[in-house]
Amino acid sequence: GESVGLHLPTLSVQEGDNSIINCAYSNSASDYFIWYKQESGKGPQFIIDIRSNMDKRQGQRVTVLLNKTVKHLSLQIAATQPGDSAVYFCAEDTSGNTPLVFGKGTRLSVIA
Template sequence: GESVGLHLPTLSVQEGDNSIINCAYSNSASDYFIWYKQESGKGPQFIIDIRSNMDKRQGQRVTVLLNKTVKHLSLQIAATQPGDSAVYFCAENISGYNKLIFGAGTRLAVHP
């Protein structure tokens, strides 16, 4: 079936650099997307979301970009810190279904 996926399983960055985590989705009926952060041994934690009628949304140090033409989602983290080290998941909500479908995740490793 249709699913959300990620381009890179692992991303290593230097502390202070910007990070970009990518996600591809295939369901054109998805109207809402979320990025979650999951630290080792913990449950996923909401980071930022975006609706399909937007192409960009900014939070504190994070920005989500949505390109509906190529069905691509990205999470940008500015000035990456050691505390950002975690696995990041994108998730989509299919219009009318009221449930989240998660991608496989990208591990972000921040090096000093």
């Protein structure tokens, strides 16, 4: 089937290790950020979000860090599992339901 992101940056991680996926966003006025996971042949799946009044938010095995000074967003996945293999996109938004601007994506490959 069709593969998502054939020419994307790839991060290879050993199973059980922690993964860090980085994203630089473009608009200093963006105040809402989302990480999505997309597996081949599927739509993007919401993972975690963060608003600009926070610099860290934790979910189950995932943590998002926001550095507004350098317009940088990161997604940390603890104890990476084979099921985490996918393309990960960050997305930024400005004040509500405006169209999200998506980054290019990073392919995470988990080595068992």
